[in-house]
Amino acid sequence: MIKTENLKKIYNHDFEAVKQMNLNVGKGDIYGFLGPNGAGKTTTIRMLTGLIEPTEGRVILNGLDVRSEKQEVKKHIGVLPESNGYYEWMTGKEYLLFFSSLYGITKKKRAERTDELLEMVDLQEKANIRIHQYSRGMRQRLGIARTLIHEPRIIFLDEPTLGLDPQGQKDIEKILLHLNKEKGVTIFITSHLLKDIERICIA
C-alpha cells in the first residue's frame, strides 16, 4: 500500500533530513512511525503525500507513483498535518462541507457524508458551532473527519495526539481503531511518544 525506495531529502544542499528510507506498509496496517522531535517525521509524511519532492528515491502509494501521479494519489489519501490549522470562522459542518466540495463530491452526498463523519467523531451536537470555540481535542477529531471526507484508503496522521489530555487521546485512538478494524483503512501515524504508538499499533 505504501512503499518507498531509497527515499532521501536534503534541505539547502547540506542538511540531510531523511536518509535512504525504505518502507513497506501493507494494506490494512497501522504503521507507527516513531522518532524524536526534528528526526524528519513531518518531512517524511510530506514526501509520502507529495507535498514536497524527495531529493532522491521514490514513493509508491496504492500502486501509483507519487511524483508523476500526484493528482490521482490525492484521491486515495487523507492527511492530518501536525500543525493543522482551521478556518476558525466556519462551523464544523461548514468546514467539512467546504472540503467535500473541493473533492468534487455531489451536493447530496456531501451532506450525508458530513453528517456521518460528524457522528463518527462525536461532534454532531457541535456541528453548527464556529471552530474558534472548539477545544483542541474537538479540533483534532474534526481534522480526522476532514481527512476521511473523500473516503480515502490510506490516512497519514502527524502526531495526532500531541497536546491532548488523556480523554482526548483515548477518543482519537478509538476513532483510529474503528477506522482500521471496521473500514479497513491503512493508517500511517507518527509520534515521538513510544507509548502512544504502542497502544494504537498493538491494539
Add this chain to the structure above:
Amino acid sequence: MIFELVKKESKEHIFSRKGLGFLFVVSLLLSVMSFGFISVKELSLLDQPTVVMTAFRLLLGINILISMVFASTMVAGEKEKGTLESLLLTPLTKRKIIIGKLTAILVFWFVVTLISLPYFFVLSFGTNMFPTILFFLYIVGTALVIAFSSIALIFSTILASTKNAMILGILIFLITLIPMFLSTTMKKSGFAKRINDYSPVSASMKSMKDIFINKLGSSDILVGLIPVIVFLLLTVLLALMISKKVDFLRGE
C-alpha cells in the same frame, strides 16, 4: 471546485467584517469626495473631466491597495494559520488555487465598481463621459487590479509572512506611482522619464486625460494603454508560472 474556493475566499475576505469595513470606507470616501466637488467653492470650479479623473484616480489607487492587502494575506495567511497544507492536499492544483484567489479579488473589485457607479453617474451628469468611465472602470481598472494583485500573490506565495508580502507588494505599487509626484520638468528627464513611460498607472492616467481633455481617438488611446496590457500579461503569467514551480510550503 475553483468556484467553491472563490466562495470561501469571498466569505473570508470580502463579506467578512474586514471586507465590509473596506467597502464602507470606499463608499464614505466617494461620498465625501463627491460632496466636496459640489459644495466646496474652489473644487466646484473644476471642469467635469478633471473631477471625474480625480475621482477615478482615488478610487483606483485605494482599491489597488486594498486588493493587494487581500492578495498578500491569501497564501501567506494560510501558511501562518496552518491551513495551506490541507488545501494543497485536495484535488485543487496550485495553479487553480492561485486562479481561485485572484477571482475572489475580482469579486471585491466588481462590488466596488458597483458602489462607485452612481457617484460617477452624478459626477459626469450632463456629459457623454459615462460610457468612457465604464470602459476605464471595467477594462483598465480591472486590468490594473488583477496585475497588482498578482504581484502581491506572488510575494504571498514565495514568502511565509503576510507582513513581508504586503510590504514588498505595496513597495512595487508605490514605485509605479512615482511619476504622479514628480514635476513636469522632472518627468522629462532620465530615470523619472523611464518610469513615467513604462508605468502602467501613468499610462492609464495619461490615456484618460487624452480622451477627456485632449479629445484623442480610440486608436491613440489603445496605443497609450500598451504598458497596462504588457504589465497585466507579465504579472499574471509570472504568478501562474511561480504557482507551478514554487514550493508553497517553503519557509514554514
